[in-house]
Amino acid sequence: MNTKLSKESFSDKLFTILNTVFMSALFLVVLYPIVYIISASFSDSQAVVSGEVWLWPVRPSLEGYKAVFEYGQVWVGFRNSILYTVTGTLINIIMTVLAAYPLSRKDFYGKNIFMLLFMFTTMFTGGLIPAYLLVRDLGMLDTIWSIIVPGALSVWNVIIARTYFQMSIPHELLEAAQLDGCNDFQFVWKVVIRLSGPILAVITLYYAAANWNQYFNAMLYLKTQDHYPLQLVLKDILVKNDVDVGMLSGDPQDAAKREAMKTLLKYSLIVISSAPLLVFYPFVQRYLVKGVMVGSLKG
Amino acid sequence: MSENPFVKRLIKSWQLYALMSLPFLYLMIFKYVPMYGAQIAFKDFSVVKGIWGSEWVGMKHFSRFVNSYDFWRILKNTLILSFYNLAAGFPLPIMLALGLNYLRSSRFRKAVQMVTYAPHFISIVVVVGIVKELLDPRIGIINKIIGFFGIGPINFMGEISLFSSIYVWSDVWQHVGFNCIIFIAALASIDPSLHEAAVMDGASKFRRMWHIDLPGIMPMAIIVLILNTGHILDVGFEKVLLLQNPINLKASEIIDTYVYKVGLTSQVANYSYSTAIGLFKSVINLILLLTVNKIAQKTKQGSLW
Numbered sequence: 001m002n003t004k005l006s007k008e009s010f011s012d013k014l015f016t017i018l019n020t021v022f023m024s025a026l027f028l029v030v031l032y033p034i035v036y037i038i039s040a041s042f043s044d045s046q047a048v049v050s051g052e053v054w055l056w057p058v059r060p061s062l063e064g065y066k067a068v069f070e071y072g073q074v075w076v077g078f079r080n081s082i083l084y085t086v087t088g089t090l091i092n093i094i095m096t097v098l099a100a101y102p103l104s105r106k107d108f109y110g111k112n113i114f115m116l117l118f119m120f121t122t123m124f125t126g127g128l129i130p131a132y133l134l135v136r137d138l139g140m141l142d143t144i145w146s147i148i149v150p151g152a153l154s155v156w157n158v159i160i161a162r163t164y165f166q167m168s169i170p171h172e173l174l175e176a177a178q179l180d181g182c183n184d185f186q187f188v189w190k191v192v193i194r195l196s197g198p199i200l201a202v203i204t205l206y207y208a209a210a211n212w213n214q215y216f217n218a219m220l221y222l223k224t225q226d227h228y229p230l231q232l233v234l235k236d237i238l239v240k241n242d243v244d245v246g247m248l249s250g251d252p253q254d255a256a257k258r259e260a261m262k263t264l265l266k267y268s269l270i271v272i273s274s275a276p277l278l279v280f281y282p283f284v285q286r287y288l289v290k291g292v293m294v295g296s297l298k299g
Numbered sequence: 300m301s302e303n304p305f306v307k308r309l310i311k312s313w314q315l316y317a318l319m320s321l322p323f324l325y326l327m328i329f330k331y332v333p334m335y336g337a338q339i340a341f342k343d344f345s346v347v348k349g350i351w352g353s354e355w356v357g358m359k360h361f362s363r364f365v366n367s368y369d370f371w372r373i374l375k376n377t378l379i380l381s382f383y384n385l386a387a388g389f390p391l392p393i394m395l396a397l398g399l400n401y402l403r404s405s406r407f408r409k410a411v412q413m414v415t416y417a418p419h420f421i422s423i424v425v426v427v428g429i430v431k432e433l434l435d436p437r438i439g440i441i442n443k444i445i446g447f448f449g450i451g452p453i454n455f456m457g458e459i460s461l462f463s464s465i466y467v468w469s470d471v472w473q474h475v476g477f478n479c480i481i482f483i484a485a486l487a488s489i490d491p492s493l494h495e496a497a498v499m500d501g502a503s504k505f506r507r508m509w510h511i512d513l514p515g516i517m518p519m520a521i522i523v524l525i526l527n528t529g530h531i532l533d534v535g536f537e538k539v540l541l542l543q544n545p546i547n548l549k550a551s552e553i554i555d556t557y558v559y560k561v562g563l564t565s566q567v568a569n570y571s572y573s574t575a576i577g578l579f580k581s582v583i584n585l586i587l588l589l590t591v592n593k594i595a596q597k598t599k600q601g602s603l604w
Contacts, residue, residue, distance in 0.1 A: 015504045016403070023398050027411045030418065030472060033433060036440055049438050099322035102315040109308045114319065117326060123529060124585050126333025127577030128555075129562045129570045133350070134333055152325050184314035205420075213422035216537045220563070231424045238428025239541050266432060270425050277420040285416065289484050 041065070041267040045260035048267065064268030067261060073244070074269065077230035084229055085211040088148040092207040093200065095153045100161035101188050104169075118155050135221055146221035147229070151210070157203045160291060164199040165192060202291035205284045209277055230273055238266055340575035353571075360575035369557065377553040380534045384467045385527055391475050393520060396482035397508055415476025427541040430469050431456060462547040466539065481523065482516050489515040521595055529588030532580045554580050 008016075035055065040048045044059035052058045068074055102108045103115060125131075131150065140146040169192060177187050193200070215231035222228060236242040243262050309316070335350075340360055342353040364370060395415070402408040418426070433439050434455040442452040455461050489512065497507045536555035543551045554576060562573025 009503060011503045011505065016401070019398050019401050022394075023402060023407070023411055026395060026398075026475075027414060030415050030476065033429060033472070034414070034417070036433075037429065051438065051440075051443050054440075095322050095325065098318045102319045105312075105315060107312065108315050109312055114323070117323075117331075121326065121330040123588060124334070124581055125330070126335070126337040127574055127581060128558055129574045129577065130333035130336030130339070131329075132563065133336055133570070134329070150329050152329070153322055158322075184312075184318065188318065209420050213420075213424075215422070215424050216540075231422055234422070234424045234428065235541065238424060239431065263432070263438065266428065270428055270432075274421050274425055278417055281417065281420050282413065285413065288416065289480055289487070 037267055037270055041264070041271045043264070045257075045264040049260045049263050063261070064264040065272070067265045068268045068272055071244070071265070073225075073228075073233050074230070076226060077228055077233035080227060081212060081230040084144065084147050084214075085208055087144070088151070088211040089204060089207045091148060091152050092154070092157075092211075093204060096157050096161050096203060096207075097188065097193065097200075099153065099158045100165060101192055103158070103162045104165035106171075118158060122155050132220060141221055142223045142227065144227070147214070147217055150217065151214070154207070154210070157206060161196070161199055161203060164196060164291075169195055198287040199291055201284045202287050205277075205281060208280070212277060234269060234273055237269060337574055337578055339571050340578045342571060344571040344574075356571075360572045361579060363572065364576050364579060369552070372549070373552055373554055373557050376550055377532055377534055379550075380463055380466060380539070380553060381531050383463050384470060384534070385531075387467050387471050388474065388478070389524065389527065391471055392479035393482055393516065395475055396479040396486060396516070397512055399479070399483065400486050400512065401504060401508070412476065416480070417476070418473040419477035421473065423535075423538045424541060426469060426473055427538060430465060430542070434465070456542075456544060457546045459547050459550050462542070462550045466535075466542060466551075470535065470538070481519060485516040485519040486512060525588065525591050525595055528591045529584055531587055532584050 036053070039055060039057045040053050041064050042057040042060050042062070043053050043064075044061045045063060047053055047058035099118070103111060103118075105111070108114075135141060135146050135150060140149065173191065174187060177191060182190070213231060214229070215235055218229050218232050219235070222232070241262075243265065245258055245262070339350055339353060341355060341357060342350075343356050343359075344350070344353045348354075399408050399411060402411070421429075433441050436442055436452045436454040436457075439455075441455070445451045445453070453461075455465060493511050493515075494507060497511060502510070532554055534553050534555065536553065536559075539551055539553055540556050540559065543556065558573050558577045558580075561576065562568060562570055
């Protein structure tokens, strides 16, 4: 038996080698663009456009980041995005707990009807134009509410939270609390929320990412430039290549230098705009598998 | 107090209804009112008369779409992108989950997970920005790499035939790690004694993967597949819109971008026509979802409900 365990068969060795090669290849393919972008963002602008950057920063400099700092529109976008993301995510979490808790209670009369109402919206929607007309008729166009309210709740996150409540908050706890004169409102506030840290962390990440990364609703509903979230500013710069060269320092007459600065600005912007979420996500990462597992259970 | 048991039950859990009231209100206003508003697909919507007052025209807008010059091209583009994306984006996360499960070094496994999950949290705008920078014909790194092997330079974004591949593989890059989480969870729930017994019987790792792990995650894979089928006509519209340029438009115009343009950015914006196209898509999606779910139920392969 011992020999069998310590000496792997040829086919197992081959399997391990092939698997390691496959995993390493995938790892590198996903990792390389990230490393390249970060390195380029910290390089000299001429080094980036002349193709000297392969893996590590070449002639390290912060001129790209300096250009970002001097680009006014980006800061307006940052400020708006923080406002929309913080307010929006807070509302998202409150709404999700409000919906998920009653749905997790077996004795909630009418539970199945509510579930059906929620689930149906994941399979069928009224479409773009009716949604737009609604927001317009509610007078929300070009206000912060048009960004926050239409996406106040995601049904999938409600299902995830509901299943977690069902599994991790025993019915006996509710009964004991009720004997002590605790009502449902107090129970949600004092017990449910306090016992649901991991799942709240996961859905906070999902909502925050969705809010931070959203551009389409903003493009649809906002008209005033000063209300634009960061993603809309990025869209002009990264996708439409629409850079206000007046914002770039250096000799405005030197076209080649300006083009190089434009490219460097883009790499630095990509890094800065993605950093908030990528810094936050590792703290929640260990809960992700758990969150997905819970969400996939039928209850 | 009423003697009616129904009313009694309602009163007994009034606090739960109070909690539910705000989400319920949201659902009604922002999900069900637009469904009601979708009736303008069967009307000639006029701003003055409103949704209710506009005149009924039956299936006029639907038949106009189906008979239009653009119809087959848009449907074809949508289906190509969708099936291509499914063919690449469905098996790869499963393979990644299976492979991760057999990595000996847990540090390497954690590193792979950490790195492959990360792009999921990058915004669509930034991903499209990255794609455009890296694929740039003049200074993009991809062209430098293939130039090493004597290929190119290729103007990727200006090549109509490459559009679907750019869309699909950037999507795989972004989501392969995150989409594998659900299969890692499914693998974790497989009874370890199955593997122990198989090792005793001298089964190789490959055979264990094939005969234990794969069947173990099959129910989850079927559910993911059913859900994907229910969205077969919903290609990542926000991303396609950003990737579009005048050159690739012939391959990149899909139903959702068409709905957006017809309804909101066109000179002669037509709300009713646009809504009809969107509704056409929604109904086909719903029918597909219900059909595939039924087939899966009949063949005992698992089901959504």
